[in-house]
Amino acid sequence: MKKTFFLSLASITITTLSFADTSINQPNINVVSDSSVTATKQISKDYLPTSESVNGTKILKATQPTQSSHLVGSNPATWTPAYLNVKNFKKCLKTQKYRGWEGYCMPEQQSKDCPNESWEKLKQMNLVPCVKDKD
Known part of the structure; x- marks a missing residue:
């Protein structure tokens, strides 16, 4: 089951994000913006990037000073x-x-x-x- 969300950016550009069913092992995403299409990894509602899943890098929390x-x-x-x-x-x-x-x-x-x-x-x-x- 695909879910489609429409985002309006500055009332000029409309971008479409297609979210896949959670049964897909390799998440992919297609971003359509006006006349161009960019294929990237798809994000399902059950597979959101975490600090460990983003290219193996750590994401620092911005709430506290790091030094x-x-x-x-x-x-x-x-x-x-x-x-x-x-x-x-x-x-x-x-x-x-x-x-x-x-x-x-x-x-x-x-x-x-x-x-x-x-x-x-x-x-x-x-x-x-x-x-x-x-x-």
Whole structure:
């Protein structure tokens, strides 16, 4: 039993997706858009792609940051930037204004006031680099 769904894209292009019966082992899909037809894998209502079935790659969830070293704390509502735990971080980082907000950035070179231990820790954190001023 085939089910056909029609999708209207911007009221200009109509695309037809044909979903196959669940008894098919190799799912295929035919996409018809105006004058062209593209044959790809068909998706049945019982066979939806999962993170393991998409070419063997993992799909990361977008709800949480992937680099936990940037944030500190056990409660996501109160996470703070990890650089705040580095002693003398203010002596090492610079501040820059960008579109109405001001934040810390990582300079290219270590300042003379910045302790070596703090500089090394901050370099490992992959912080936002400072933008060079235009001359």
